[in-house]
Amino acid sequence: MNSKKWVSFLLPVLLVINAGIVIFLVMGSSTSETSEGGWENAPAAFHAVEVPDSVTFAGEPVPLWRFDVRESLDRELLVNSYFHSQTIRYIKLAPRYFSIIEPILKEKGVPDDFKFLAVAESGFNPSAVSPARAVGLWQFLQGTGRDYGLEIGKEVDERYHVEKSTYAACDYLLDSYERFGSWSMVAAAYNAGNTGVKRQITRQKTESYYDLLFGSEPSRYVFRIIALKLIMENPEKYNFAVPEEEKYPVVSTREVEITGKVEDFADFALEQGINYKLLKNFNPWLRDNFLTNSARKTYTVQIPVIEEKD
Template sequence: MRNKKWGKVLLPVIVAANIGVVTMILSSASPETKEIIVERETRFEAPELPKTVSFSGEKMPLDRFYVKEALDRELLSNVYFHSQTIRYIKLAPRYLPIIEPILKEEGIHDDFKYLALAESGFNPRAVSPAKAVGFWQFLKGTAMDYGLEVNAEVDERYHIEKSTRAACKYLKDSYEKFGSWTLVAASYNRGMAGVQRQMNLQKQEDYYDLLITTETARYVYRIVALKLILENPEKYNFFVPESEKYPVIATKEVEITGSVVNFADFAKEHGTNYKLLKDFNPWLRENKLTYSGRKRYWVEIPQL
């Protein structure tokens, strides 16, 4: 049964708390930002769709109503998922400087960094229900096909740099097959065989005109929506000061030259602790490492 007394007490508290938050924000905001906040405080608005938008240099056909509405759906979903989207904006400065140079070096369009965001939310430890792992959400078999080591002690799907290079190899193989970066992105979600099967069945070569599983049908639009927001967050009413974004943490590389019996001891020997060692090297899956000498390993030691 609803407690009317508590309802009367809590409602003013909630209202007062909300007013307090708005007041705190307004006190430190610029005049332009204050105007926007005051104007939008009491109403929700649909985000404005761009007149033109592209993914990896390929123009999205917004003149088709179903394409326009699909992008609108993903913008709405991400613009109004405030906590998640703000976290993405905060995390971007920490992880984009790692993957952007690799994409450039490998000849992959910069827009694919937003594919990594769509896949994992910039979480190096992300694990999907299907057991896809890491920044780029590799399944075990695919990861090993593309040169990543996966075993009980080492799982390079959790290694940001190495998994990014493996993802680039996959993306290039897919582009060689499809000749379209949009289809490449779709194939990253559905698999090359899955996309090709639907293309053959429907006699259709345009992603935007394929009838495909809901997740893949929304996939490219979600990537593009994330791109639009992160490239211009203020346009979508996200105001995150630079001081509140997460910085890159300086590290030094230490080569492992023999078997490690206990990483807690190893961490102490190198001026850190077990937690931080594992935080910065999530690809180390056990408390030890058997070193055969056939492969060299480096770990990142945070310089705090």
Template sequence: MTTYTSLKNTCIIIVILGGIYMAAQLFNYSKIDDPTTEHIGSEYMSKYNVYALKTPDKMTFAGENVPLERWDVKESFDRELLVNTYWQSQTLLFIKRANRYFPIIEPILKEQGVPDDFKYLALIESGLVPTAESSVGAVGIWQFMKGTAKDYGLEVETEVDERYNIEKATIAACKYLKKSYGKYGTWSLVAASYNAGRRFIDKQLQLQDAGDYFDLLLGEETGRYVFRIMAIKRIMENTDEFGFRYRVSDLYPNIPIRKVKVSGKVDDFAAFAKENGVNYKILKHFNPWLRKAYLTNLSKKEYEITLPAKGYINFAFSEYKSPSDSVAVK
């Protein structure tokens, strides 16, 4: 009996001591996990670093040298390089979307005789969001205003707005850019005029007695605009250098398409979509330029409606590979 009692007491003591030990461990664990403690603060700071970025000694935009030997030019470029490198979520979205939309834009730029670098202008304008709309009424990937769009051959009406049509808007943008190049003779001024308008650039060139974008003192938006394009070009052509890691399956695929011609009216695009093996949402995704749920088309104009190729309604991203002439894949 005495032995049993002694053994019982010993067990109780062991349990109590074990409980105290566990409580102490839990206390220590919670203390270490608390991000406000000195321990975690020092550990976090030892692993977290923000690095200054090395700007290249030489760089070109649209085949023209960027004078990075000038401190004012280098610092303006460095600012945009930092902003776009450390705004990781946005830049990663740019990389993902570029895999889908650059293969559409690139061949049109080449065919129209516009430098390939201007695909980055479209990216900066809209983030490569086909339905992007600005507060002043510019819409689409190339952010055309209504009047300018009509001047360059785009249809802008209640039911059809071709500013949202990537192919046609890219062709119109090329016409605008080539006309500007004929006026200014340098692609950096062409890019600046796309943002601020030719009239404003003309006025500033005359007022400041300048002949080059890099010699102009401009406002915050246009002053940063061309450098932003150059910075995103630098990052997206050297994604590994700037720490962006992704797989082929992470990129948005360039989905195979088919074209359906329509030369009459369409009473109900939901029914039209169903007849063609897709739903209304998918039809609108591929054709944001169709602004209504119907098309009266009194003039009997022929339109081409884009749809995903048969068999590509549902797909796994991993089934697609990035085009070799587009964004580099890690």
């Protein structure tokens, strides 16, 4: 029999043998699982998350007795509970950024729960840029940022400034509360815009966020914030085990004032005993490698205090 005939003869035989091996392995695995008590005892078991009987957002009760509201929160709890890498990173970063955000919220009279809005907006990334060109921890658009007193230019963009953008966000939230009188509506408006929310209130003849029909993103937004609050306040309940020593520490900094121009921030960083990368990481609002500062403004930069290795 020539080589071509051998190939044509052996190929079907080999395919049958391989199929038999696969069937044997699958059936053996199934038998093993059944003999040990069924699939529910398999190592990889995914469980539904617990939706609490009651929860508040910014002091306002969430109507979880309604099936639609309960299911909406359940969805966001599932998404964030099973997006393990992202949620663990949020838990690790929380001490570093909440130590800055919380005192400002308290000073301005904004409910503490709005710190989780910053998580939903940017994922604790002060340098975040959205497709719509909203930037920073609080995702300010250029026009809104200027309206609330942030300097925005090619060399300095204070939307990336954690403290200053937090103050601006507080002012925006307080103005929004004066308009809507409900913190859940304020949170929704942060995502959908004050005008967009007002339009839906007029159209649908209701002023409750939980009664309004929105598009996909605004309809999920407040529930995402609430889910982040529930998980990050009680991570163990949602199967996240992050010891305190594994959370990212608050890095001590010292302040240095700049009143003139800076020719090269790489040289400036070296003069301060750090590198250019650290300077920019702690001051992302400095948008170039130099500062003209023709108006001779006073800028304050944060210089991380680096502990010497023993």
